[in-house]
Amino acid sequence: MQMNPSKFLFTSCLILGTLITISSNSWLGVWMGLEINLLSFIPLMTNHNNILTTEASLKYFLIQTFASAILLFAIITSYVMSHTTFQFNIEFPYSILIISALLLKMGAAPFHFWFPGTMEGLNWWNCFILMTWQKIAPLILLSYTASFNIFLLCIIMTCTIIGSIGGLNQTSLRKLMAYSSINHLGWMIAALILSDNLWIFYFSMYAFLTASIVFLFNCFQIYHMNQNFLMLTHNPTIKFYLFTSLLSLGGLPPFLGFLPKWLVIQTMAETMSPFLITIMVITTLLTLFYYLRITFSAFLLNYSEVKWNSPLTLNYNLFLKLTTLASISTFGLSLSTLMYFLL
Structure with missing residues (x-):
């Protein structure tokens, strides 16, 4: 920008x-x-x-x-x-x-009706601001007033269910990221009820993983699903970085995105009902399904490409930034666990 x-x-x-x-x-x-x-x-x-x-x-x-x-x-x-x-x-x-x-x-469910449509009309950096920075103030204000009650319990369940089901039939990456953000909001609100430090940690991990994906999408101007397959054919390394970051955002172990979900599940198991945890985990598996569907198609199928779609050239600085972000996203959980046992 x-x-x-x-x-x-x-x-x-x-x-x-x-x-x-x-x-x-x-x-x-x-x-x-x-x-x-x-x-x-x-x-x-x-x-x-x-x-x-x-x-x-x-x-x-x-x-x-x-x-x-x-x-x-x-x-x-x-x-x-x-x-x-x-x-x-x-x-x-x-x-x-x-x-x-x-x-x-x-933009939390069931008040999410404006969020995917607004995301569809923005560029990637404005989408990133809308998904991360614009949520900081409402979440902090929510932490001042919120306590665990039936209303917030319904909000958490609605966010996780709508965020997971809404992204199943999407071909626009901006709408897919919007529904993913709605699903993560359910987890953030649950973490917010439990502890301030927990939701700040979850939000920081979510913002970092979203930034790494948005940075890559913005570099190649990718806005739709089929562009992933056609534009990145000549860059299998970049394709690997992109889809490992998506799987990490979905919370698949052993990637870094699983760590905040792990902490939230462990804390909720001690204080909240197991029914809510079960709903949240099942809906997260649904989000992982549509991430895995994209990843499976991109990795295992060979896509033809016309000759006038020339290979994308990468300079060294851009490649180094992408490598650093993808490495942290891929190996962050393993390194964190190793440092925990060593210290």
């Missing part, structure tokens, strides 16, 4: 809005930070060369504005009814409204 002065300004304001939100000590400060974050991301989404970005930015703006209105309504109503300050002690009916608004902002 070319960083001209205007994009640098809006990116700085985007980061500033999130920092204001997570460091505020009142709900009005939280709302102000969320609005700064929203109004900074809209110009980053738009691109005059792609008409789909206009639709995506308008859709994102309307949904986020609606969620902010619900959030502000719940905050003011709680203040008027309880005659307290704008602090984080929200009572039951208003806390459900606030949690729903935050879930709508981050």
Whole structure:
């Protein structure tokens, strides 16, 4: 992404809005930070060369504005009814409204209807911001208000089920990554209820694996499933890096993506019902199914390629970056386990 002065300004304001939100000590400060974050991301989404970005930015703006209105309504109503300050002690009916608004902002199921369509109209770096950075503020606010109850239990199950089933028939990689993000959100919310350190670790691993995949997709401008097979025929090493990173994101052992899921399962087994763990593991196997379906076809089938589709040349620096990211994703769990036993 070319960083001209205007994009640098809006990116700085985007980061500033999130920092204001997570460091505020009142709900009005939280709302102000969320609005700064929203109004900074809209110009980053738009691109005059792609008409789909206009639709995506308008859709994102309307949904986020609606969620902010619900959030502000719940905050003011709680203040008027309880005659307290704008602090984080929200009572039951208003806390459900606030949690729903935050879930709508981050695109968690069943409030996910806008998320895959918005992702489809963006380039890869804006998709990465939408999948990672834009979820930080709502997740931290959710950690202030959330406690384990039936409502959040249903949200976790809905996120994991819809995120796994929704990606089964997708041929667009951006929609597939969107449904994968919805599935991971269910795991993050479950980790968030258990421990702050656990969800921060899970989110960090998810952001790293998503960044490695988005970096590779963006380098070769891959947006659809068949491009994986046709464009990377002359680069079997890069193809190997791509699909090992996808399997790692799906949580297949012995890749690095299995480590945060392992920690969440182990912690949930001590505190929560086994029924929820069973649902989450089964739905993760469904996400692994559509990752494995892509990987199996790409690795084991020989695809023909026309002569005018020339081989993609890689410079040394790009190849070194891809190798480093793929190596961490592939061998990270083994190295972490080895260091644990050695220390």
